[in-house]
């Protein structure tokens with residue numbers, strides 16, 4: 075195998091809120107271990123976003139963070155969110171505005187979420203092992219359009235509110251191309267999920283995907299309504315290879331699919347566009363377990379693997395990280411969210427215990 079060139083990369087680390095900084099710390103430690111092992115130079119900077127940033131500066135995405143983000147080769151992000159805002163939807167300045175804005179500012183229009191179960195976690199899922207075994211799905215969720223970014227309105231007297239669900243053909247086209255390209259490297263099937271029987275924006279989505287599909291005759295393209303997709307994911311997840319879907323549907327379906335991977339604490343994602351990519355776990359700030367030292371850091375560590383693979387084209391390094399996760403699970407180490415009594419040699423660890431094992435196997 076050709077030896078990888080030593081490279082220099084700037085990485086912005088944004089821990090965020092709740093368990094964000096707790097798990098991201100281990101993502102960074104893994105990057106440091108990779109740099110040492112392979113002789114790369116990773117230069118780290120830290121940035122604030124979310125509730126932590128509002129507390130410090132009044133702004134959920136301070137200019138300092140945004141300008142550091144623009145100068146970085148990749149961003150490792152944790153999670154944002156605080157119960158204060160969830161309990162008071164009327165608050166105008168909110169943590170999630172930071173995340174939505176950084177996605178928009180950096181043009182991160184495609185969110186990739188690989189859903190693959192480590193064999194050791196078959197028993198940790200609430201789905202039957204025989205249904206799950208071998209499931210391997212790659213979601214492409216559109217990230218900068220849809221009802222999240224459409225015009226928002228509400229009546230002065232609070233009697234009605236609306237969010238505009240809107241897509242432009244170019245937004246569908248650019249993510250569809252990425253998804254078809256990825257399907258080409260996999261099992262060559264792509265399922266586009268929409269609600270074209272009811273929604274005009276979904277009819278535009280479907281027509282655009284059908285048009286792009288003509289450029290990829292080697293990829294089998296199918297279409298499924300989102301309600302059916304929600305059911306099929308649990309009934310027979312192995313039928314899917316690449317799933318392409320819009321922002322709102324993708325948000326919901328990928329959380330549902332996290333059960334295929336055993337836990338929210340296991341799922342990584344990459345948000346990419348034409349510039350700097352952002353790599354993050356799919357889970358939130360988990361205020362119910364924040365500060366307890368029990369959060370699973372594997373989603374952050376697997377996000378680092380995606381950064382190495384997609385952002386830096388470091389295939390060997392990415393595989394080494396995934397292998398370390400596999401070996402740690404095989405050795406029986408479990409955080410509470412993936413614990414199961416069926417693993418004979420299973421050892422309960424907290425965030426730091428899990429992180430240390432990954433570093434040990436990696437080194």
Ligand code: NAD
Nearest residue numbers: 153154155156338339357358359360361362363369370411
């Ligand atoms: P959540 O993902 O934070 O938590 C859902 C459940 O999963 C909780 O029981 C939590 O303890 C558990 N969990 C999540 N990550 C875990 C991990 N690494 N290890 C072990 N268990 C884990 O979702 P939520 O409770 O709906 O939201 C909490 C806050 O996070 C809210 O303020 C929400 O707005 C925010 N949020 C942020 C993001 C993001 O930053 N990308 C995503 C979703 C939610």
